[in-house]
Amino acid sequence: xxxxxxxxxxxxxxxxxxxxxxxxxxxxxxxxxxxxxxxxxxxxxxxxxxxxxxxxxxxxxxxxxxxxxxxxxxxxxxxxxxxxxxxxxxxxxxxxxxxxxxxxxxxxxxxxxxxxxxxxxxxxxxxxxxxxxxxxxxxxxxxxxxxxxxxxxxxxxxxxxxxxxxxxxxxxxxxxxxxxxxxxxxxxxxxxxxxxxxxxxxxxxxxxxxxxxxxxxxxxxxxxxxxxxxxxxxxxxxxxxxxxxxxxxxxxxxxxxxxxxxxxxxxxxxxxxxxxxxxxxxxxxxxxxxxxxxxxxxxxxxxxxxxxxxxxxxxxxxxxxxxxxxxxxxxxxxxxxxxxxxxxxxxxxxxxxxxxxxxxxxxxxxxxxxxxxxxxxxxxxxxxxxxxxxxxxxxxxxxxxxxxxxxxxxxxxxxxxxxxxxxxxxxxxxxxxxxxxxxxxxxxxxxxxxx
Numbered sequence: 001x002x003x004x005x006x007x008x009x010x011x012x013x014x015x016x017x018x019x020x021x022x023x024x025x026x027x028x029x030x031x032x033x034x035x036x037x038x039x040x041x042x043x044x045x046x047x048x049x050x051x052x053x054x055x056x057x058x059x060x061x062x063x064x065x066x067x068x069x070x071x072x073x074x075x076x077x078x079x080x081x082x083x084x085x086x087x088x089x090x091x092x093x094x095x096x097x098x099x100x101x102x103x104x105x106x107x108x109x110x111x112x113x114x115x116x117x118x119x120x121x122x123x124x125x126x127x128x129x130x131x132x133x134x135x136x137x138x139x140x141x142x143x144x145x146x147x148x149x150x151x152x153x154x155x156x157x158x159x160x161x162x163x164x165x166x167x168x169x170x171x172x173x174x175x176x177x178x179x180x181x182x183x184x185x186x187x188x189x190x191x192x193x194x195x196x197x198x199x200x201x202x203x204x205x206x207x208x209x210x211x212x213x214x215x216x217x218x219x220x221x222x223x224x225x226x227x228x229x230x231x232x233x234x235x236x237x238x239x240x241x242x243x244x245x246x247x248x249x250x251x252x253x254x255x256x257x258x259x260x261x262x263x264x265x266x267x268x269x270x271x272x273x274x275x276x277x278x279x280x281x282x283x284x285x286x287x288x289x290x291x292x293x294x295x296x297x298x299x300x301x302x303x304x305x306x307x308x309x310x311x312x313x314x315x316x317x318x319x320x321x322x323x324x325x326x327x328x329x330x331x332x333x334x335x336x337x338x339x340x341x342x343x344x345x346x347x348x349x350x351x352x353x354x355x356x357x358x359x360x361x362x363x364x365x366x367x368x369x370x371x372x373x374x375x376x377x378x379x380x381x382x383x384x385x386x387x388x389x390x391x392x393x394x395x396x397x398x399x400x401x402x403x404x405x406x407x408x409x410x411x412x413x414x415x416x417x418x419x420x421x422x423x424x425x426x427x428x429x430x431x432x433x434x435x436x437x438x439x440x441x442x443x444x445x446x447x448x449x450x451x
Contacts, residue, residue, distance in 0.1 A: 013075040014041045021049065032056045045072045059117045061110055066101025091196050096160035107151035111142040118142075134227035136245045148222050154179040168193050169207075183214040191284045205284035206302070213275045220272035243269050251321075260315025264308045276307040280398065282363055282381040282391050297416065301363055303379060303391070317348055350412040358411055359383040365414035366390065370407050380413070 018039055025034045037051030047070040055062035073092045106114060119130070133140035133148075145153065161172040173187040191205040221235075228238035243266045250257065257265065268275055279302040293301055299316055306313040350367060358366070358380060366380045368390065378392035381400065388403040 013043065014039070017041050017047055030057070032062070041075070043075045045074045046070070047072075056117070058120075059113065061105060061113065064101075064103050065099060066103075067099075069098040069100070071096045071098075093163045093165065093196070094161070097158060099157040102155045102157065104153040105151070106142045106146050106153060111146040114142040133223055134230060136242065136249055144226075148219075148226055150180070163193065163196055165195075170196075170204075181216055181219045183212075185212040186210070202288065203286065205286050206279065206281065206290070207284045209277075209279040211277045213277075215268075215272045215275070217272040239270055254321040256319040256321060258315055258317030258319070260313050261306075261318060264306065264313045267311075268308050271309060273309040274307075276305075278305040279303060280305065282379050300365060300379070300414070319348075348414050348416055350414050353411055353413045355405070355408050355411050358388060358413070361413040361415075367412040368403065368408055369410045370403060371409055372407075376401055376403065 021036075021039065025036075028034050033053075033055045035053050036049050038049070040048040040050075048067060050067045052065040052068065053062065054065070072095050104114075129135075129138070131139045131141045131144075133144050140148075155176065155178040157174075157176045159172075159174045161170060163170045168191065170190040170193040171187070172190075174185070176184045186209075188209045189207040191207045192203050194200045194203070224235045224238055227242075228235045231238060231241070233241065246265060246269070247257065247262065281301060281303045285301060290298065290301070298304075299318075304316060306316065350365075353361060361380055362383070364380055366378070368376045368388065370376070376390050376392070378390040378401065380388070381391045382389035383405075386405045388405055388408060390401045390403065392399055392401055
């Protein structure tokens with residue numbers, strides 16, 4: 001009898017999954033022809049689909065996928081979630097998906113065909129311009145990748161989540177690997193998640209986020225040599241141009257990097273490799289709260305930690321330029337006569353604060369000196385009951401130092417300070433190149449003064 005029950009349950013789960021899969025294939029038919037060669041299921045909740053081919057309508061070539069593996073709850077629990085009368089509705093508390101052997105053939109004239117199809121479908125252009133791997137913020141066309149020595153694009157991907165209703169925690173992760181080019185790994189922890197329902201996510205808090213991006217040094221060098229030849233410059237000169245273009249784009253949007261972030265950017269563009277970004281706030285922060293913060297406070301409130309090729313970036317200073325003109329004209333007369341509103345500039349500086357008022361600077365970077373002459377630097381996480389707690393970051397981790405309030409002799413807090421413009425300064429006019437130069441000089445001075 002148990003064997004018969006097992007056989008019926010297994011067949012039922014297989015039939016249910018196949019029905020849903022075929023429905024998805026049918027719904028996709030107006031956009032793409034999707035076929036698969038094999039479906040396999042188990043009562044443990046594992047689903048495997050092999051030999052998948054996806055060909056968009058309008059082209060004779062597409063994507064082939066060796067296999068897709070989905071691991072969820074056991075078959076009975078999964079079925080019950082889709083029958084509200086028998087169990088809980090909605091998505092399961094745990095799902096993992098692994099996609100293996102993704103491949104796109106771009107050999108011969110296929111690269112050009114894919115570019116033409118992508119452009120006609122509206123996928124190829126960025127800001128109205130064709131994709132160009134030599135432009136900052138753009139991507140690569142299939143033809144460019146072919147010219148870089150690729151005849152096939154291959155990759156793998158996995159993603160998943162796990163939800164714990166008791167503690168209301170949600171863990172998510174995503175990994176992608178494009179062979180010979182780049183890898184991306186992202187993990188996130190959310191607190192105060194009431195349910196796996198987008199309509200109930202208003203009070204969700206971010207507890208931790210870690211992103212690791214690996215750009216193949218070998219591929220990066222190929223790109224530099226390729227683009228340098230296209231522009232008629234040396235590879236080293238192209239790296240400098242790329243760094244300048246990136247900084248220019250950032251400053252155009254009002255963000256001026258300090259020395260540490262500039263050095264990190266240039267180091268990454270020069271050597272490629274691994275970029276690690278981690279957000280680990282002293283206390284979980286809500287997304288609504290985050291959206292209301294001034295942009296230059298986001299890094300500190302989220303406990304940003306950045307590393308390039310395992311080298312921790314200790315100087316994360318930057319400035320925000322406000323009141324910048326968003327409209328730039330090419331008319332020479334307008335450039336001479338049109339006046340712009342004065343720029344409001346800010347820097348982050350360490351200012352001395354009374355020890356008794358430290359509680360007003362929670363989540364700020366602080367420098368505290370005790371009676372023994374020891375200097376403690378980190379994020380102020382708690383001030384209560386005669387104790388001061390500082391979250392210190394070190395390479396590879398963090399720890400909390402607890403100080404006795406009566407043993408502290410001085411304190412400084414890193415605060416946002418408005419840069420006063422000289423009253424005698426002449427009014428600003430277009431063009432803005434001179435302004436950008438002054439802003440850059442001020443940025444370096446602010447960096448030396450405030451760190």
